[in-house]
């Protein structure tokens with residue numbers, strides 16, 4: 001495995017240097033490491049970044065975890081909670097009627113209440129969340145590992161991405177390396193309390209190895225797919241159309 005990985009990464013960078021990004025992108029394609037926003041002016045660069053990160057992190061390294069004493073005193077909130085009637089009604093009733101829908105390429109399409117999620121094995125971590133706009137903070141996040149849900153619903157071997165749909169206009173997707181990663185949480189707690197509304201109640205994603213915008217708040221639905229080509233605009237997320245990469249690894 002190591003020698004294969006070394007071969008591929010050396011190959012990728014050598015090819016990128018010698019004969020241009022397009023050739024390296026073709027090599028990445030042979031390994032299925034092409035991000036959904038691979039087209040356009042910066043597409044080959046997106047592919048090299050994504051493929052190189054994935055090949056260098058085959059062993060799923062963890063993002064750095066901090067001590068309680070390092071938790072930021074102020075955690076900025078990005079944006080306002082969804083204004084939709086659906087969301088506001090659920091919020092007024094403390095999310096008692098909220099359910100997380102899980103569908104797509106799974107053996108058992110399911111939905112889970114907040115209480116059900118809170119009864120599942122929990123994991124907490126104190127990690128850094130960085131916004132692409134330049135601010136960041138450290139917080140403790142508590143929730144159900146996404147892997148627990150994927151196991152319960154029986155993720156199909158055909159699935160390659162998990163699409164994340166919130167109650168607002170964001171949407172995003174993550175590959176299986178992040179979906180199965182032990183720090184990837186469906187988080188319902190922050191700094192020892194229920195997740196505050198502005199930070200994504202009742203449940204947000206925490207994807208520790210990517211920029212903050214991948215940590216989708218106000219989750220409503222997860223869907224397992226084989227390809228992102230036919231999902232929304234085909235770019236895997238609302239970010240590429242706004243000028244940001246689908247893959248935002250740090």
Ligand SMILES: Nc1nc2c(c(=O)[nH]1)N[C@H]1C(S)=C(S)[C@@H](COP(=O)(O)O)O[C@H]1N2
Nearest residue numbers: 076077078079131166199212213215216217
């Ligand atoms: N549904 C949804 N998720 C979202 C956002 C959003 O506006 N809506 N903002 C994103 C961005 S750009 C960042 S940096 C983080 C901010 O998380 P915070 O508000 O908890 O600081 O959430 C991300 N997840």
Ligand SMILES: [Mo]
Nearest residue numbers: 131132212213
């Ligand atoms: Mo952000």
